[in-house]
Amino acid sequence: MSYVPAEVLSNVNVYGQYFLVTLRVLRNYRRPPLPPQFAMVWVPGVDLLPLSYAVASGRIVGFFYKVVGEGTKALSTRSRGDVVGVSEPLGRWYMPRGRDVVFLAGGAGIAPFLLYLEYVEEPRGLWGVRQGELAARLTKLFPKLGKLTVTSEDCTYGLCGKLTDHLDRVTVGRDTEVLVSGPSDMIRKVCRRFRDLGLGRVGVVAESMVKCGIGVCGSCLVGSVLLCKDGPVVGCECFV
Ligand SMILES: Cc1cc2nc3c(=O)[nH]c(=O)nc-3n(C[C@H](O)[C@H](O)[C@H](O)COP(=O)(O)OP(=O)(O)OC[C@H]3O[C@@H](n4cnc5c(N)ncnc54)[C@H](O)[C@@H]3O)c2cc1C
Ligand code: FES
Known part of the structure; x- marks a missing residue:
């Protein structure tokens, strides 16, 4: 998986455990992120976190996240000027077909x-x-x-x-x-x-345990769907 270095522009504590980090990627993506794709966000020395793109406009991307453990806590301490890594967009983009x-x-x-x-x-x-x-x-x-x-x-x-x-x-x-x-x-x-x-x-x-992010390790299986490759949108049959 390839990573794009990204500079933190802001990391706002929206409320309680919820944060919005905005980054400027330092080189162009091969393909722009589209909903509901996600990235593996690399917090150097700590962890890789799957997070959904909440903002994607040119080289500016943003992630809205909740602090739940060590990785997200470390991300919440990064501030303007720090550098993290962001993978190319993962998963399939999906646009609803109708208007409603x-x-x-x-x-x-x-x-x-x-x-x-x-x-x-x-x-x-x-x-x-x-x-x-x-x-x-x-x-x-x-x-x-x-x-x-x-x-x-x-x-x-x-x-x-x-x-x-x-x-x-x-x-x-x-x-x-x-x-x-x-x-x-x-x-x-x-x-x-x-x-x-x-x-x-x-x-x-859907969310699951993402490790390789490229459809190889099988850890992200939801029902019969590999979330990182054919998700993250899956059918309800995976849940009921
Ligand atoms: C495709 C995808 C997109 C995601 N997008 C977002 C997002 O946009 N914003 C956001 O806040 N979170 C998102 N998540 C969840 C996020 O990745 C995890 O909360 C994060 O990786 C936890 O890492 P940690 O080191 O802070 O906590 P850990 O120490 O890894 O875990 C702490 C606690 O959180 C639980 N946990 C860990 N991962 C998940 C998960 N995937 N789902 C539910 N519970 C989990 C663990 O069971 C544990 O109880 C996404 C997950 C996936 C798979
Ligand atoms: S994370 Fe390895 S197959 Fe999806």
Whole structure:
């Protein structure tokens, strides 16, 4: 896998454990990143982290991430002028075919949809967060996020409760395409609901253990799909 050196332009603590790092890659990608592709972000001396492109514009790329362990913690300490490595875009890009696109995201699962919002004209959907303040702050950085309805567990922003408490507000027709991203239990509930309705097409932007990133080691298998090669969008059958 080849890496492009990238200089940190900013690394903003959006709220709590959530950060947005913006980088300038120091040479051109062979192919520009498209949603929902991801990169292996190399934090020198620490780890390689799979992260979804949330921003991709020329040589500027950005990743919205939650600090969960050593690697993401180390990334959160990098500041302007530090250098990290970013792989060429991995996985297949995927554009919904129709005009009616619904995004359903839980927590950091919003990351790939931040880039999708640049491509989908009239998106709708739900973003579930624990604390409403996260949604308020990220929406200031990504105004198009305002097109999605927020559900907050602390009831301080948008609808009160979990995303899965409000799924019946999401109307779907035969031409609706639903994309889901977030924790597996949320994905399972969403998949079951749309399977029972028998309407719309549902794709899951999945996560798994990525090691080689080039379809060789088999560690990223989701159902029968190699996430790094044929994902990250997989069908609901991998979850229910
Ligand atoms: C294709 C892909 C895209 C991703 N995009 C993003 C993104 O845009 N933003 C973001 O915040 N995260 C994203 N992730 C998850 C992110 O890669 C992990 O959170 C990160 O690698 C954890 O590394 P760590 O060293 O900080 O924590 P570790 O020490 O490796 O793990 C700490 C804890 O987090 C859990 N964990 C680790 N990896 C994952 C994972 N993939 N999914 C769920 N739990 C995990 C571990 O089980 C452990 O409990 C993505 C993962 C994949 C596979
Ligand atoms: S990470 Fe090795 S096959 Fe996907």
